[in-house]
Amino acid sequence: MLGYILKRIFQLIPALLLVSVASFSIIYFAPGDPAETLMTGPDGNVNPKSVEEFRTKMGLDKPLHIQYLIWLNNVVHGNFGYSYRTEKPVFDHIKTSFGATFKLAVVSLIISLIISIPLGIISAIKHNSGLDISCMVGASLGVSMPNFWLGLLLMLLFGIYLDWLPVAGYGTGGDLEHIILPALTLGTGSAAVTARLMRSSMLEVLGQDYILTARAKGVPEWMVIGKHALKNALIPFVTMVGLNFGYLLNGSVVVETIFGWPGIGRLIVDSINMRDYMMVQGCMVFVALLFVTVNLVVDISYRYLDPRIRYEKA
Amino acid sequence: MNLLEIIDLKTHFPTSNGLVKAVDTIDMSISEQETFGLIGETGCGKSVLGHSIIRLLQSDTVMKGKIIYKGKNLLEISEAEMRNIRGEEIAMILQNPTTSLNPVITVGEQIAEAIRLHQRLNKKDAKQKAIEMLEAVRIPSPSQRANEYPHEFSGGMKQRVMIAMGLACDPALVIADEPTKGLDVTIKIQIVELMKEVTAQKAMLLITHDLGVASEMCDRIALMYAGELVEYASVIEIFENPLHPYTIGFLDSLPGRGLVPIPGMSPSLIDLPDGCRFHPRCSHVMEICRQKHPGMTEMKDGHFVRCFHA
Ligand SMILES: Nc1ncnc2c1ncn2[C@@H]1O[C@H](COP(=O)(O)OP(=O)(O)OP(=O)(O)O)[C@@H](O)[C@H]1O
Ligand code: SF4
C-alpha cells in the first residue's frame, strides 16, 4: 500500500507542472496588464513611470519562460510569491481563504451526507413507492435548481422573512450562524446528486445473491441493509462523495459571492479582476494540488473499502 | 416421520408481463435424514421451490398452500419466527457460491454471524466455531483462511465455505441448490463425498441438474417440469423403471446414454400449455393429453407419475 501511495504521488508531479505551465501562459496572454491596472490612480490616470517601476520590481519585464522558471524555483522552495495588490505573501492569502472554504466545505458535506444517505437507503428499500418517487422528484429538482437561486431563496426565507439568520457575511471567523445558509445551499445541492447515487448503488446491491444468503442465515432485515448491503453500496458512494468534496474544497464562486464568504473561490475571482496574477497563479496551483490530493485520498479509501482490490499489486 | 410436508404449494410472481407461475402446485414430503433430489431443466422452478420453503422471496410474491415443518405451517408463522428457523432449523446453500458470498466481509465472519445470531455465543467463541466449521469442510489452515475474503478462494473452496456456513448451526434440513455446478470432475467428487459425510444425520433437499450426483447422494428423486413434479420414486426406480416421457428423455440426454436432447423448449411459466404441460414436446402425446391435465398417480409402492400414458 505504501509503495502504491508513493507511486501515485510521484505520478502527480507532471500533472501539476502541466497545470502551472497552462495557467501561467493563459494569464500571460489574457487581456489586461497587471501593472497598468494596479498603477491606475483614483483619478483614472496611469503614471507610466510607476508602471515601469512596478514591472521591474515584479520581474514582469523578463521573458515569459524566465518568469516561469523563477516562479517555479520559488515554489519548489515553498515561496508562492507576493500579491501584486497587497504585497503580502500569496501563501498567507491562500491560507486564510482556504480556511474559510474548508469550513464551509466540511459543514456542507456533513449536511449533504445527513440528507443523502438515509434518503438514498429508504428510497432503495421502498423503491417505486410513493415515498421513493417523491424523494427522487425532490432530488431532480435539487439537481436542476441552480445554486444562486437556491441560495437566494434560503436567504429570503431565513434571513429576511423569518429573520432567524444573518443574510450574509463571515461573522467572527465564520461562526455557525453565518455558515448555515451557504452550507445549506451547497449541501442540499450535492445531496440531490449523492442521494440518487446512494439509491442506485443500494438498489443494485440489494439484488445480489449474497443478500439472499444473509437472509437465508436468518439475519434480521435491518442488519441485511445496514451491514451486508451498505458495506457494498458505500464503495461507489465514497468515490463520488470524495470527488464532490474535492469540488467543494475548490470553493464555490457563486455561493461565496452571494453570501459574502471570503473563500478561495472569491479570492481567485477578485484576483483575476484586479489582474493580481501572482495570486491567481498561486491559487491555481494550490487548487490543482488540492484536487489531486483529494483524488488520491479517495482512491486509497476505495482500496481500503474493497478487499478485492486492496491486495492487488499496484 | 415427515420432517417437511409441502401441500398444494403455489408460488406466483406478479410481473408486468403477467403472472409467473414458477411453482404451480407441488405436493411432496421429506422425512428425517432423507435426501430428496429435485431435478429438472433450467427455469422449471427448482430454486423458487427451495426459496419458498424458507420464504426467501420478495414481498409481493403470491404463495398458497401449506409448508408443514415439524407440525408448523411455515406460511402462517410471523417473520420473526421464520427468521429463527432460517439458518438454525432449515439452512439453504444457495446456487452459485461466487455471487452468494459477500465480497467485503471475511469468510470467517460470514460463518460466525449465523452462529452468533442463533446460538448466542460471544464474538470470540463464534469465530472459533467458524474456524472449526472450515476445518470440518477440509479447508487447509482454517484459522488463517477465516480472515480472508471470498475472492481469495477458488470455486471449489467457495462451495466448501457455503457448506460450512449452511451447516454452522446444525440444521435439521438442508436445502442445497446446485452444489456441484461449474466444478470440474475431481472437485465435484470431493464435494459430493463431503456433503454425504456432513449431512449424513440430516434431511436434505438436493437441487441439481446432475443425475449422477443425485444417484450418488439421494434416497428419492423427483423430476420437475414447468412448475410441477411429474414423477418421483426411489433412486433405483427412477433409473431402472422410469415412467414419465420427460424422465425417460432426461435419462437419454445423459452423456452415458446417448446424449439425445429432449426436442423443443420448456414452456413459458406465464402461459402454460393446456392439458399436460409436457404435451408439445412429448412423443407419446394422445388426444386426452391436450385436453386434460394429468394428476399424480401412484403406479407402484411410492412411485408416483403424472402421465396418461404410464
Ligand atoms: N422474483 C421473480 N420474479 C419473476 N420471475 C421469477 C422470479 N424468480 C424466478 N422467476 C422465474 O421463475 C422461473 C423459475 O426460476 P428458478 O430460478 O426456480 O429456476 P431453476 O429451476 O432454479 O433454474 P436453474 O436450473 O437455471 O437454476 C424462471 O423462469 C424465472 O425467470
Ligand atoms: S400425459 Fe400425454 S403428453 Fe403428457 S407426458 Fe404423458 S403421454 Fe406425454
Ligand SMILES: [Mg+2]
Ligand atoms: Mg436454480
